[in-house]
Amino acid sequence: MSSNVHKEGDVMRQADPDGHFRRAESKFRHTIPSPQFQPEADRYVLYWHSGCPWAHRTIVTRQLKGLENIIQLVKLDGMEIGPGKGWCFTGQNGGPQQDPLYGFKYLRQFYTKADATYEGRVTVPMLWDKKTETIVSNESSDIIRMFYSAFDELLPVELREETKGDAGLYPPSLRPSIDALNEWVYNGINNGVYKVGFAASQAAYDANIGSLFESLDRLEAHLASSPGPYLFGANITEADIRLFPTIVRFDVAYHTLFKCNIKMIRHDYPRIDRWLRILYWDESERTGGGAFKDSTDFDSFRRGYAMVAGNGIVPAGPLPLILGPVQP
Ligand SMILES: N[C@@H](CCC(=O)N[C@@H](CS)C(=O)NCC(=O)O)C(=O)O
Known part of the structure; x- marks a missing residue:
């Protein structure tokens, strides 16, 4: 009962027959560099x-x-x-x-x-x-x-x-810690919102909503016990890159349209919210001139989730879509 094979036309069908959403494995997994795929500009x-x-x-x-x-x-x-x-x-x-x-x-x-x-x-x-x-x-x-x-x-x-x-994005010294965090953040949060939002039965929704918020609680605790401002200290790492797209969508899309509505980031998770705003508003060289803000298109993802999880009507709030800048 996996969603690995989806015939043409199945774009909107996300859950398996038992109501649970299971993300399919990606099929193309080549690597650069490799004999077939060499690093080259404009290739x-x-x-x-x-x-x-x-x-x-x-x-x-x-x-x-x-x-x-x-x-x-x-x-x-x-x-x-x-x-x-x-x-x-x-x-x-x-x-x-x-x-x-x-x-x-x-x-x-x-x-x-x-x-x-x-x-x-x-x-x-x-x-x-x-x-x-x-x-x-x-x-x-x-x-x-x-x-x-x-x-x-x-x-x-x-x-x-x-x-x-x-200070690299995936430095050898931090790899075990980043990998460990990625694992539970993927299951509980990145993919966790989809297990809730694409649940096609009450039982599937009920089975997944708790672990999403337990994982967010765990993330808040992680930030409370680490030096910050990023997940692993003074430098942006892969862990921040993988978490950001989910958190920046949370209040404006997942909370309402995916029914992930036990808590909100801005009201209930002060440390996650602060971490989000530090990344989002940073337009310095550290973020390549605004990698997080430039790539965030609130309207696009609000419209997108309204289409896949609702009837296409885009909810107006919450406003503002993200709270203002904070000092790291
Ligand atoms: N494992 C993939 C997942 C990518 C994925 O699920 N993308 C979604 C959009 S957010 C998609 O293209 N869905 C179309 C579909 O499932 O038919 C990855 O991380 O690259």
Whole structure:
């Protein structure tokens, strides 16, 4: 009973027959660097949609790493429901009218170009290789790790992970701690909101809502017991990158549209809220000039979640969408 295989037209069906949402494994898991995929400028293209939290982490990382001139970005700006449809180009929400490489209208066309027999879900983010004309990866957690260091030889010395040492995004000294936190944050929070929001039965909702808020409580406690301002101290790490897209959507989308409404970040989790605002409002060099703020499109994800989890009506609040800047 897994959601691994979804036939065309199943875009809106997210839960398994028992009402539980189970995220499918990503199918394309190649790596850069590898013999087939070498780091080169202007060879790879990242396809994304601004509503998607998994794509959001790759966009943040691209900017934090200064990869803007190395990895091309192409924005899908629509979602159509029906057989053969899904993520698409409309030209009406800040993206191009059609794909600049092949003139495709749907993301699905890349998946079937890469693998004519592909039957899995057609998801963003997706990293495309222009040279071999195939998908490198459609797994955000792998893509961000490639971005940390695979292209470092093409970047100025000060942006390389080797130069940054313990201040890097995924420094060897912190890897076990980051991995451990990622694990429960993914299950309880990143994917936790989806297990609640896509639950198709009361039993599935009831089974998952508690662990989401227990995980948020645990996160608040983690921040209370750590030096801050970031999850692992004075430097932004992978743990912050992976958490941010979920937390920045929480009050304005998940709380209402996904029924994650036992508590709100801004009213009930002062340390998480502070952490969020420090990242969001930072437009200094530390964030590549605003990687978190620039990549956050509140309207896009409010509209997106209203469509997938509601009837398309976008709730007005809470206002403001995010509280103001705070000093780190
Ligand atoms: N494991 C993937 C998940 C990506 C994912 O689920 N993306 C969603 C958008 S937020 C998607 O494209 N959904 C379309 C579908 O499931 O049909 C990753 O982290 O990259």
